[in-house]
Amino acid sequence: MSVLVVVLAVTAACCLGFGFVLQQAAAAHAPKRDYLTFRLLLDLMKVRSWLAGIGFMVCGMVLGALALGKGEVSVVEPLLATNLLFAMALSRHRTGQRLGRQGWAGLWLLAGGVAAFLLAGEPEGGEAVSSPLRHWLVVGVVVGLALLLTAIAKRRRSGASPALLAVAAGLLYGLQDALTRVSGQRFSAAGLAGLMTSWQPYAVVALGVTGLLLVQSAFETGPLRMSLPALTAAQPLAGIACGIGFLGDQVRTDTGALAWQAAGLAAIVTGIVLLGLHPAMPEGPVRRGTHSLRRR
Numbered sequence: 001m002s003v004l005v006v007v008l009a010v011t012a013a014c015c016l017g018f019g020f021v022l023q024q025a026a027a028a029h030a031p032k033r034d035y036l037t038f039r040l041l042l043d044l045m046k047v048r049s050w051l052a053g054i055g056f057m058v059c060g061m062v063l064g065a066l067a068l069g070k071g072e073v074s075v076v077e078p079l080l081a082t083n084l085l086f087a088m089a090l091s092r093h094r095t096g097q098r099l100g101r102q103g104w105a106g107l108w109l110l111a112g113g114v115a116a117f118l119l120a121g122e123p124e125g126g127e128a129v130s131s132p133l134r135h136w137l138v139v140g141v142v143v144g145l146a147l148l149l150t151a152i153a154k155r156r157r158s159g160a161s162p163a164l165l166a167v168a169a170g171l172l173y174g175l176q177d178a179l180t181r182v183s184g185q186r187f188s189a190a191g192l193a194g195l196m197t198s199w200q201p202y203a204v205v206a207l208g209v210t211g212l213l214l215v216q217s218a219f220e221t222g223p224l225r226m227s228l229p230a231l232t233a234a235q236p237l238a239g240i241a242c243g244i245g246f247l248g249d250q251v252r253t254d255t256g257a258l259a260w261q262a263a264g265l266a267a268i269v270t271g272i273v274l275l276g277l278h279p280a281m282p283e284g285p286v287r288r289g290t291h292s293l294r295r296r
Contacts, residue, residue: 008070009064009067009079009080012060012061012064013079013083015057015059016061018090019053020083020224022050023057024228027219030043035217036153040220041216064180065180067079078113078118078240081232082110083232085275106271106273107271109274112267113264113268113269116267120259122251122252139242143172145171146169150164150165153168157221159222159226161218161221165217166215166218166234169214170234171234171238172214173208173231173238173239174234175207176203176208176211177239178247183200183204229272229275232272233269
């Protein structure tokens with residue numbers, strides 16, 4: 001495991017965490033009629049704090065792409081999941097809330113889960129799966145599940161909608177990370193011409209825009225603690241699934257290693273949930289009408 005990959009991935013997680021907090025603070029003021037429409041993104045573009053959050057997120061995505069270009073998806077994705085730690089730090093600064101037992105438990109579970117998965121699985125790259133059927137099967141399952149969750153959230157508009165939309169976005173972002181790595185490999189092998197004649201870079205853009213809409217809609221309809229943990233948990237799991245599914249990433253499969261990997265993933269998810277439910281995670285400002293976004 002390269003030290004450079006770890007540094008890039010952790011720095012990317014820091015930028016992503018800060019960006020999510022700033023985005024949610026702005027999206028919470030968005031008009032309800034913008035829900036799951038691209039008009040939401042157009043309205044948010046008028047808010048400086050949201051643009052700053054997007055700037056942080058773009059930096060995080062670029063650094064994450066560099067990490068994915070130099071390391072395996074199964075290594076980078078768990079490290080990117082630590083973005084919630086940095087979101088917690090910024091939200092603690094904004095709210096003045098102390099971590100307490102629950103917060104520290106979440107931090108240790110998340111950090112320990114990442115370490116346990118990487119040490120037990122020893123993920124390493126392999127040859128990409130050549131079977132188009134398997135490739136498209138993995139892509140289809142991830143996209144199909146994201147569409148199903150989005151449809152349920154749009155139809156029911158219940159208290160679970162922010163989490164459903166966040167999981168859907170996380171699935172798309174995990175797939176985007178995998179296709180970003182494929183795009184990087186194509187660029188290295190065939191140059192810009194070879195990259196632009198393949199479908200992967202265009203899919204990366206489409207997944208990024210769609211995921212952004214889902215995330216902002218989740219931020220609009222509920223507090224950050226209801227959406228960010230789900231997003232942070234779904235993205236690395238989807239990325240790891242894609243890495244093993246069609247990129248050829250390999251992990252140890254003996255009984256002991258699998259047990260520790262499962263325990264590590266369970267700890268990651270549990271830590272994310274504990275942190276997300278912690279009161280230091282900002283609840284989002286109270287909505288003051290449909291025109292409050294434009295007054296900011």
